[in-house]
Amino acid sequence: MFVDQVQVFVKAGDGGNGIVAFRREKYEPMGGPAGGDGGSGGDVIFEVDEGLNTLMDFRYQKHFKATRGENGMSKGMHGKNSDPLVVPVPPGTTIRNADTGDLIADLTQHKQRAVIAKGGRGGRGNIRFANARNRAPELAENGEPGEELYVKLELKVLADVGLVGFPSVGKSTLLSVVSAAKPKIADYHFTTLAPNLGMVRTEDDRSFVMADLPGLIEGAHSGVGLGHQFLRHIERTRVIVHVIDMSGLEGRDPYEDFVTINEELKQYDERLMERPQLIVANKMDMPDAEAHLELFKEQLQEDYPIFPISAVTKEGVRDLLFAIADQLEQIPKDRFETLNEEEQTDERVIYKFEKDDDTLHITRDPDGAYVISGKTIEKIFKMTDFNRDESVRRFARQMRHLGVDEALRKKGAKDGDTIRLLDFEFEFIE
Template sequence: MFIDEVKIKVIAGDGGSGCTSFRREKFVPMGGPDGGNGGRGGSIIFVGDNNLKTLVDLKYRKIIKGLKGENGKGSNRYGKSSDDIIVKVPLGTTIYDDDTNLIIKDIININDKVVVAEGGRGGKGNKSFATHENPAPKFSEKGEKGEIRYLRCELKVLADVGIVGMPSVGKSTLLSVVSNARPKIASYHFTTLSPNLGVVKLKNQDEFVMADLPGLIEGASTGLGLGFKFLRHAFRCKIILHMLDMGAEEGRDPIDDYKIIRKEMENYSKSLANKKEIIVASKMDLPHAKENLIKFRKAFPKLKVMEISSYTLSGVDELMVLLNNELKNLKEEGCEESNYEEKVYIKFKEEKPYIITKEGDLWVIKGKEIEKLFNMTKFEEEEGVLRFARKLKGMGVEEELKKLGAKSGDDVVINDFLFTFKG
């Protein structure tokens, strides 16, 4: 099953909690704190794998969850960090943040990798908080929450040459005779519903990858049929092999077909329309093919057209040599990188530590840093609560509340937890 788009939720593992503990040994009445730190939670990492050709493995994994780090223990024992979750994806996979629609990473090369959700750090044990002022702290931290992210993964096949054209013009047949691919071939439209890739090997030992892309129809660039998906796969091909049925067995007009496909490519993407294009007149063994080719050349006198028949193999070897030479020229000219769309990678802006708003009678405080502090505080430990209050004051929360008009006794909400302001 060929799957080229999936949506998944990734949840990195939480960090393990730190330990509040004191050394207890005979004849050592003042042993001091010895609570260890918690281990880091497991991150979710996507890695490019050349052996995968589809996103089907992710289709049935709606949620990928990392493991929690181990809690710290007494006697200065640190919790074990959890292993990261490695998710393999095919080359050509673009990973988007589904909430912002921005690209996180384009997986192009073998072993390209990206951390899509960072595991939470382990909470500190009370040993880590010991200072000259407070040599025996009676508090520790909870582990940090792991990142949660909603992703959209899109696969665009990586091929040197992509064959485009109307349905049933002979794309799959050509691929089957020049490569090791065995696409489904039948005498009805839309036999090919997903891209087929094959390796073309020439007599001089050169080789390249060719993709038979499903047939396009008028309106494909607006999403008609499965147009968006089909055009997307053509985007990363270095050369577009535009195939036209000169046999016109079903009353098809090669001139109209060419205009329609060019229009759809231009509407979808200027970059796609500007790619190197080789025009191929297929089915030249059929009765009216020569006549139709003459008409086509009159309509487009500046276009160079290669004549082939996948049935008799006439012109096929010459076409493969031409494609190989054109690929070499692109490489020498340094144009290979033009295959990839301009990428807008996520750049996280530095957020304010908190934002205070008035909602009815409540003062609501939100912000990544303040919520992280809240989540890592053990409110069952009195010294931990006092530290939380000191941190809030140090961040300027108390002063900001006063500026906004908060009075002593007002209710303040952080992470759905109600506090009483004592200003």
């Protein structure tokens, strides 16, 4: 089964907790703090495996969670960092944030990697909080939570040549005679339900990958028929080959077919029209094919190369393959990477520093409680050990530094009001 679009949940490992510990060795009863830091949580990394050609595995496993770092230990020992969770994906996979739609990575090369969710850093032990004023701090941090998000994986097959056309024009038959691919071939529409790939080798020992895409019909770009789900696969091809039925047995006009398919490609992505196009006049072994081809040439206003062939008898196929190989030699492999223009300028697997979002949001629940939310304040809350008074006091100072107190007063909070942060409640005190 060919699967080319899935949504999965990824969760990086949390950092290990730092601990509060003290040295109590012989001759050093007041040895001072010795609590070590926690280890970092594991990242979730997606890596290209060229042996895969579908996202089928993600239909059965949709949650990927890396392990957390080890907690710190006494004598200042650091907890072990967790190993990353490496998830194999097929070449041609794009990963987007499912909530925002932002592109995270576009993976095309074997062994290419991208960190999708970053593991949390380990919490600091009390040895890190010692200073001249507080030489024996009873204060340690919990580990930072690892990133978690839903991501949408989309596979765009990596083919040099894409065969497009209406259903039952002979695309699968052509692929089967020029490569070792064995697509399903039958005399009914929409026999091809998923893209088929085949490696083609010409007689002069040149090779390229050809993709047979499911038949397109009018309105495919807006969701009509089967082809709309597979139009994305044409994006990575360097040459588009129109396969047109010249026999007339279906009762369709070959020129109208050609115009309709090009319009669908244009409606899906106008930049597809920049690609070189070849026209294959198929089924030339049928009685009226020659007359239909002559009429087609008269109607065709653009100067496209036309190759009359019969996929069944293999007549004209040799010249077609040479022409495709010649065309591919003139086009760099990375010329038609059709990501959005703003994405083309972004190095998506080079990670840039992003400042923490300090934005505070204060709302009210129906019971009158003030609810605080925000990325930074929630992270600080999760990293605070509320079992220790010194940690609680530090948390209160951090809240004041972030402007929480002032923001609550502006919202109308008064002495004794209930304040809620995640699953923690406390009273507002002036």
